[in-house]
Amino acid sequence: MELNFDFFNDWVQHRLGIRLDAYKERQMQRRIANIMTAAGATSLEQYAKLLEADSVARHAFVEHLTINVTEFYRNKSLFEMFEQRLMTQIVPQFDHPKIWSAACSIGAEPYTLAMILARNNIASGRIVATDIDDEILKKAKAGLYQSNEVKNVSARDLDKYFAKNAEGKYQVSPMLKNKITFKKHDLLKDRYESGCHVVVCRNVTIYFKADARDEVYRKLSDALVQGGILFTGATETIGQAEEIGLKKIDSFIYQKV
Known part of the structure; x- marks a missing residue:
C-alpha cells in the first residue's frame, strides 16, 4: 500500500x-x-x-x-546518581533551584523529582513540567497511577507521598503537587524555559532525526545557567557536548560550563 x-x-x-x-x-x-x-x-x-x-x-x-511510556524512577540507578549530583553540584550553588522536566509525559518524572526535593528538605526548589499532549498533561496533573507505574518507589515513599484508593491506584499527595507547575510545550517549535538550574529531558530525542536532536540539545543547554546540569536518558548521548557549552560529568549527566 x-x-x-x-x-x-x-x-x-x-x-x-x-x-x-x-x-x-x-x-x-x-x-x-x-x-x-x-x-x-x-x-x-x-x-x-x-x-x-x-x-x-x-x-x-x-x-x-508522543510515545508516553514512563514510570517513577525510570532507570533507578541513574536517578540515584542524579540525586547525588543535585545535592553536591546544585544545592550548594543555588538557593532556589529551578528544575525543568521537559516532555514529562504522564508526570511520573516531575513527581519523582518532587520526591527527591522533599526527601532532601529542599523546600525552595520549584519544578516546571511540560509536554506536547493536552490529555497526557491532564493525567499528569491528576497524579493518579497504577501499581506498575510506581513499582520503583520505596515502600517508605509510597506511604509518605501517596494515598492508595479503593481501586488499588496511587494518588500523589498535595505536597508533591504543590511543587510542580504543568504547561503545554513542544520541544520542536516553542520557546524554551530559561534560567534553569536543572533540566531533565529523558528518552525523547532518540525518536528525532539528528539535526532536530542536535537543535533540541543546543536549546536545552541555552536554558541552563552556568553550573546547571542536564539529565538525559539511558540511551541518549550528546556527541559534541562541548560545542554547545556542556561537559559530561557522569553517565547521562552534563554540566553547563
Missing part, C-alpha cells in the same frame, strides 16, 4: 502543529501506518478526514505519536 506521507506531514503540521519531519522517518511512518489501519482508514487522505471530524481519533493519534 502506497501512502502519501508528504501530504500527511504537511496536514499534521498545519492542522495539529506537530512537526513529523523532525522524527526518524521509517519509525514514524510505521507508527502512523499502524494507527491509521487500526482506525479503519485505507489512505492517509482518508485518515486526515477522520482526524478532522473526530476529536477522539485525533487525541488517540497525538497520544500514539
Whole structure:
C-alpha cells in the first residue's frame, strides 16, 4: 500500500502543529501506518478526514505519536546518581533551584523529582513540567497511577507521598503537587524555559532525526545557567557536548560550563 506521507506531514503540521519531519522517518511512518489501519482508514487522505471530524481519533493519534511510556524512577540507578549530583553540584550553588522536566509525559518524572526535593528538605526548589499532549498533561496533573507505574518507589515513599484508593491506584499527595507547575510545550517549535538550574529531558530525542536532536540539545543547554546540569536518558548521548557549552560529568549527566 502506497501512502502519501508528504501530504500527511504537511496536514499534521498545519492542522495539529506537530512537526513529523523532525522524527526518524521509517519509525514514524510505521507508527502512523499502524494507527491509521487500526482506525479503519485505507489512505492517509482518508485518515486526515477522520482526524478532522473526530476529536477522539485525533487525541488517540497525538497520544500514539508522543510515545508516553514512563514510570517513577525510570532507570533507578541513574536517578540515584542524579540525586547525588543535585545535592553536591546544585544545592550548594543555588538557593532556589529551578528544575525543568521537559516532555514529562504522564508526570511520573516531575513527581519523582518532587520526591527527591522533599526527601532532601529542599523546600525552595520549584519544578516546571511540560509536554506536547493536552490529555497526557491532564493525567499528569491528576497524579493518579497504577501499581506498575510506581513499582520503583520505596515502600517508605509510597506511604509518605501517596494515598492508595479503593481501586488499588496511587494518588500523589498535595505536597508533591504543590511543587510542580504543568504547561503545554513542544520541544520542536516553542520557546524554551530559561534560567534553569536543572533540566531533565529523558528518552525523547532518540525518536528525532539528528539535526532536530542536535537543535533540541543546543536549546536545552541555552536554558541552563552556568553550573546547571542536564539529565538525559539511558540511551541518549550528546556527541559534541562541548560545542554547545556542556561537559559530561557522569553517565547521562552534563554540566553547563
